[in-house]
Amino acid sequence: MFIGHFGVGFAGKKFSKSASLGTYFMAAQWIDLIWPIFLLLGIEKVEIKPGISAVTPLDFTYYPFTHSLFAAVVWGILFGAVYYFLKKNLKTSVVLGLLVISHWFLDLLVHIPDLPVFPGEGIKVGFGLWNSFTATLFVEGLIFIAGIYLYYKITKSKNKTGTYSLIGLIVFLVLIYVSNLFSPPPDSVKAIAIVGNAQWLIILWGYWVDKNRTTA
Numbered sequence: 001m002f003i004g005h006f007g008v009g010f011a012g013k014k015f016s017k018s019a020s021l022g023t024y025f026m027a028a029q030w031i032d033l034i035w036p037i038f039l040l041l042g043i044e045k046v047e048i049k050p051g052i053s054a055v056t057p058l059d060f061t062y063y064p065f066t067h068s069l070f071a072a073v074v075w076g077i078l079f080g081a082v083y084y085f086l087k088k089n090l091k092t093s094v095v096l097g098l099l100v101i102s103h104w105f106l107d108l109l110v111h112i113p114d115l116p117v118f119p120g121e122g123i124k125v126g127f128g129l130w131n132s133f134t135a136t137l138f139v140e141g142l143i144f145i146a147g148i149y150l151y152y153k154i155t156k157s158k159n160k161t162g163t164y165s166l167i168g169l170i171v172f173l174v175l176i177y178v179s180n181l182f183s184p185p186p187d188s189v190k191a192i193a194i195v196g197n198a199q200w201l202i203i204l205w206g207y208w209v210d211k212n213r214t215t216a
Contacts, residue, residue: 001140002176004106004143005029007146008106009021009147009206013151017154019092021207021209025206026206029103029202031100033203034066034075036193036197045063047061050185057186058192060111065119072103076097080093080094081093108126109139110127112126112131113125155213156216158213
């Protein structure tokens with residue numbers, strides 16, 4: 001899942017207005033933001049196996065420190081705790097922590113059974129929506145659209161930048177998503193990690209959008 005996570009990030013503003021869209025994006029995508037770093041360090045592993053599912057050629061062979069349910073809960077608690085330490089806002093801290101954890105449950109919908117519940121050998125789960133290209137597009141697109149709608153309803157533009165930066169962000173996310181779906185498999189795991197780290201630019205874009213919008 002990709003744009004679905006950003007859809008949840010958009011929706012975060014509805015539940016607490018105090019944090020920036022960039023911060024909500026960071027929370028919703030936190031697990032996928034640190035995963036490429038773990039790949040580069042050799043801590044976690046992925047293999048390129050075209051045909052393993054209808055949507056992605058990636059076989060997530062070992063990623064218990066980012067994508068196990070236990071790890072997601074720990075990261076969620078830490079993320080929320082750090083935000084509370086910095087901003088002293090309990091409500092927003094809870095929302096951000098839940099957004100981090102939500103990543104695992106959204107992945108649960110689409111992944112084939114490769115998501116660990118706990119680190120180490122044990123139960124791996126996944127409902128396998130990635131086995132259906134059409135169903136994946138429908139579900140992830142619906143989450144994305146719903147999130148944008150909630151963000152749009154709770155904010156309004158301060159200026160033209162606030163309008164066009166949001167439109168540009170939405171278009172960019174859709175183009176990246178479509179490109180990922182129809183591009184040939186990546187050449188190497190290193191390439192996957194490098195591209196994954198580029199997601200930080202989207203986080204910065206979220207801060208830029210929110211700086212030019214205000215809550216309605």
